[in-house]
Amino acid sequence: MSAGAARQKAVIVHGLAMARSALQAGCEAGCRPVLLSAPGAGAYAGVGWWRALMRQAGAADHILDCGPAPGRALEALRVGQKRLVLLAEPRIWTDIAERACDCGADLYPLAPPALDLGQHGAHRRLLAWLNEQD
Numbered sequence: 001m002s003a004g005a006a007r008q009k010a011v012i013v014h015g016l017a018m019a020r021s022a023l024q025a026g027c028e029a030g031c032r033p034v035l036l037s038a039p040g041a042g043a044y045a046g047v048g049w050w051r052a053l054m055r056q057a058g059a060a061d062h063i064l065d066c067g068p069a070p071g072r073a074l075e076a077l078r079v080g081q082k083r084l085v086l087l088a089e090p091r092i093w094t095d096i097a098e099r100a101c102d103c104g105a106d107l108y109p110l111a112p113p114a115l116d117l118g119q120h121g122a123h124r125r126l127l128a129w130l131n132e133q134d
Contacts (some may be wrong), residue, residue, distance in 0.1 A: 019057035040067025
């Protein structure tokens with residue numbers, strides 16, 4: 001990740017209400033959280049779902065986790081997704097990373113540390129997570 005992205009906090013969201021909640025908390029905390037899909041969501045929920053969700057939420061910075069699905073990662077790149085996670089063997093990961101670079105996108109081998117709003121009590125910890133210093 002770039003230096004600016006490294007300072008941002010990631011929040012895993014599973015739907016529109018969670019995405020809006022994370023973005024609102026970011027406003028309160030004076031930061032812009034990176035919205036992250038659940039692990040492998042690109043593979044099971046789809047690229048279109050994620051893109052529509054992020055558009056409805058008004059999220060500028062978001063990462064789609066494609067899990068071990070390189071085909072979904074390629075699909076995401078084709079529709080303009082700029083940040084992706086892909087768990088793949090090195091040869092496949094490198095090939096898709098080159099394609100991502102050609103598209104001006106970033107591909108990560110692992111998701112960043114994140115607060116998962118789907119976990120019990122995570123909403124109570126959201127502001128503290130966003131304000132926490134690295």
